Amino acid sequence: MAPKTEPAGLKLRLVAAQRLKSVLAGDNFAPLTAAELADGRDRALANRLITTALRRQGQLNFIIHALLDKGMPGKSGTFEAILRLSLAQLVFLPDLGAHSALFLAVEATKRDPKARHLSGLMNAVLRSAQANSAKFGMLSDDLLIPDTFGDTWLQAYGEEAIDGFSDALLAGAPLDLTLKNVDPELIETLGAEPVLADTVRIEQRDRPVEALPGYAEGQWWVQDAASAIPARLLALEPGARVLDLCAAPGGKTAQLIKAGYAVTALDSDASRMERLRGNLARLNYTATETIVGDAGTFAPTSLYSGVLLDAPCSATGTFRRHPEVIWHRSVGDVAGRVRLQRALLTNAFRCLDTDGVLLYCVCSLEPAEGEEQVEWALDSLPGLELFPVTAAEMAGLEQAVTEKGLVRTHPGMNPGGLAGGMDGFFVARFRRHR
């Protein structure tokens, strides 16, 4: 008997459903790679379906609630993931056609032993979605941001900024690079635009990062425009001893070495530190020391002139690249990170010499992890004072400097007037006066 051929487009949906299922269960999103789906066009389509399902998660929740009277069936394998991918296609990606969404969703459901008994339900729900797709396609963008964060962000950033957040969530992130040398020829070859200082932006790319010009030669590293801000603000003389706490995978370590500091990089995750070492080797940069250790207890033999603490945080500011974070994080998660950040800040301060500079930063949009931590640090760490950042230091993004001289970026801001947004980041600069 001749082997049955798989319907075209089924395999990519099966692979996409597995990836989406794991992200819905709490994993971080990472795009499918060539090892997972060899055909480049299938891979691009699968990644488009998954990212649309994640970016539109709030609207899909609404649609699913409206269509599934009894809620999502329990213990049903990939049913929910297949349903979300297919709804994303039917309602939000009309260029892909409705027929394949319906037919392939039912086929994919039949292939999963835990979901196959629900193939009739899949068919009925998607037919109903198809009949209502015009209405669902007009759902409000207010649904895109979960209630967990919506109110705090509205209060902190205002309505106009929040509209920008929704646009940025749907648009995703361009690729930002930090250049070793600002070489106009390289920028042109990359098809990039200058953003701020040594950051350039590639809006659309047609190949993997590793295949871009200058990667193998170590001429740049990937780093969001916002993430590149803190290390530029250390304001110490070249040669100064600097401690980079929570350093891996080393974007800021590379900047500190580029600035001419003698850098000790520390992180508690041994495998991420291996990545940091590999990244520095590609860039032909050398750190004074790389240490696997706990930033909360690290006790140096001599104090540092500069300490950069890029603290672990809720990472809500990265939702353009990781749309899942805003759905995974709870208020309790934020509170847990606030406690950890305080412990790390306390030890960062202990590692700092008199007259030394301490930078505290997080890729979070939560005031509790940013602005409120500054109040706490000034009250709790005698000898620490603010060293305000000036607008002149932030040329091209002056609007990110607050009245107190803190730096606050968010995804609705366009650095250097370029479209594409930026991560939400918070930076405070302190000095130790005794």
Ligand SMILES: C[S@@+](CC[C@H](N)C(=O)[O-])C[C@H]1O[C@@H](n2cnc3c(N)ncnc32)[C@H](O)[C@@H]1O
């Ligand atoms: C935001 S990432 C750092 C990114 C890095 N600074 C860069 O620019 O590439 C936070 C890091 O904190 C590390 N981390 C979390 N808890 C830590 C601890 N107690 N001590 C040291 N590192 C820790 C994580 O392993 C992670 O690499």
